[in-house]
Amino acid sequence: MSTALSDLKYEKSGRPKRVSSYAKDGSNADSIRLPKGEEITIFDINGPCEIRHIWCTLNSYGISACYRKIVLRMYWDNEDTPSVEAPLGDFFGVGFGVANHYTSLPLNMITIQGAPQEFSAMNCFFPMPFLKHGKITVTNESEVDISAFYFYVDYVEAPTFKEVPMYFHAVWRRELPTDGTMDMVGIRKADPSPDAGAKVLNKMLNPSADGNYVILDAVGNGHYVGCNLSTDNINPVPGFNWFGEGDDMIFIDDEPWPPSLHGTGTEDYFCCAWNYPSGEFSSLYHGVSFAHPIPKDLNEKSKALPPYTLDYSGKWTTYRFHIEDPIMFKKSIRVTVEHGHANCHSNDLSSTAYWYQSEPHKPQPPILPVEERIPLSDEESLDRFCESI
Secondary structure: OOOOOHHHHOOOOOEEEEEEOOOOOOOOOOOEEEOOOOEEEEEEEEOOEEEEEEEEEEOOOOOOOHHHHEEEEEEEOOOOOOOEEEEHHHHOOOOOOOEOOEEOOOEEEEOOOOOOEOOOEEEEOOOEEEOOEEEEEEEEOOOOOEEEEEEEEEEEEOOOOOOOOOEEEEEEEEEOOOOOOOOHHHHHHHOOOOOHHHHHHOOOOOOOOOOOEEEEEEEOOEEEEEEEEEEEEOOOEOOEOOOOOOOEEEEEOOOOOOOOEEOOOHHHHOOOOOOOOOOOEOOOOEEEEEEEOOOHHHOHHHHOOOHHHHOOOEEEEEEEEOOOOOEEEOOEEEEEEOOOHHHOOOOEEEEEEEEEEOOOOOOOOOOOOHHHOOOOOHHHHHHHHHHHO
8 A cells, every 4th residue: 555654765756845924034023914804815826736734823812713713715726716615723623713732644733732722833734736726815804913824835846646636625614503303491391300302312213314414515526535523512402411423424426315325423423432432532534623511610500410411511523534435426425414313403513524526616605704603602502501401
């Protein structure tokens, strides 16, 4: 099997180049400003080229949810609609507008470990080839100017492609709330027993993908290489507050039900089992890049709950990369997941999907306005959780 490590012994072609924010006057001011409301182009290069590495960081002190308020876009070969459009933090693998330390093969955030942060180094190693032209922009949709944004874009000029390459794509989506099929508050009122919700849940059937959360809906010839999924568990089943019972269902080339790829549970798709017992962890192809259970002393309602009840409250980001097992499609792909068994939960879900395909691509839904991207505060998240449980 050929790998990047095993191939190091062979001669390479192309000229290594870099676009960065270094100070052209020789000073130490090696960053650019991102004025509020403005889009700045950081990469604008004619091809053929292949981007091999992107690094960036920024001064985000005091800007709440800053990593959701900056939008990253990429365009290949002078296309009108972006092939990549996502909030900065979600693109690099952590949701909810914060930075958090984790590592994987294609993406990482490097910062202080143990709690969400306002700053990090972000790295992307997905190869991004283009034949004619590549452009990368960042847009500051926060309420203030960002004083310092640092970046590298490392690329190879005139590489030798063995065949016409496919183009890198990424899209971010969010639903708040998802359209849940269970009335959690009504169930609790009708039957106050501890297992009331589980009794209802176990009788529910879902022999279709109707109502599933859609991670990716693409048309063309390509392969899906993974995603991250962020869940704020604000609508738990009474007596059963684990949020990950939803099956993944991936439909290839306009196929009808059942799909070619049907999973057994959300945590199973993300290569875990029995919920997420480890909490945060990093590995090459899968992991939990953010686990933020909400402390129960934030409000009076939560103090009356049994200690175990809050185990799966709060905000979680999980990732799965299909590096060794890309999912190929010739005409289309639709990547979906239930939001709880039989789509029972009305939770806050958001995701970033990554894939390669030949151009032209189907335009993805435009990114939500900044006010609709902001995560719930911990206090509001816990209030909604307590109303259901």
